[in-house]
Amino acid sequence: MRFWESNAGAGPRATPTLRHGRIYALGATGILNALDAADGEVVWSRDVAQDADTQVPMWGFSGSPLVVDDLVDSGITLELVRRHLLERYPQVKELQTAVLWCKACSKVVPDFHAEYLAESPWIHQPFEPYDLMSADDLRSRTS
Numbered sequence: 001m002r003f004w005e006s007n008a009g010a011g012p013r014a015t016p017t018l019r020h021g022r023i024y025a026l027g028a029t030g031i032l033n034a035l036d037a038a039d040g041e042v043v044w045s046r047d048v049a050q051d052a053d054t055q056v057p058m059w060g061f062s063g064s065p066l067v068v069d070d071l072v073d074s075g076i077t078l079e080l081v082r083r084h085l086l087e088r089y090p091q092v093k094e095l096q097t098a099v100l101w102c103k104a105c106s107k108v109v110p111d112f113h114a115e116y117l118a119e120s121p122w123i124h125q126p127f128e129p130y131d132l133m134s135a136d137d138l139r140s141r142t143s
Contacts, residue, residue: 075108
């Protein structure tokens with residue numbers, strides 16, 4: 001990752017996020033990059049200022065990307081991942097979790113959630129039909 005500064009250069013000027021072999025970093029100009037942690041190659045890149053239809057602030061953007069999951073069901077996986085990150089990366093001093101849906105049955109409560117589900121319903125994810133498809137079925141859908 002590059003760092004350039006003439007009193008607020010390109011950045012990143014905040015801690016990048018590491019998850020599943022990828023590094024996520026937000027630069028001062030508003031470019032959010034996902035890089036392959038093994039070789040540094042760009043996996044994807046977004047211009048968050050353009051996506052949010054806003055201008056780059058005078059001093060640029062600064063922020064650590066937050067990796068968000070879709071839901072916390074039992075909470076076991078969320079807690080294991082949180083504990084793993086804190087143990088594996090002792091330089092991480094603060095770690096917060098966020099999900100879209102937090103079920104009442106969860107033993108672990110994330111720091112942030114978009115919706116609390118008091119009745120803990122089963123959530124049908126849009127990718128579920130693909131779980132039962134064969135490789136040939138998948139190929140025929142993309143041809």
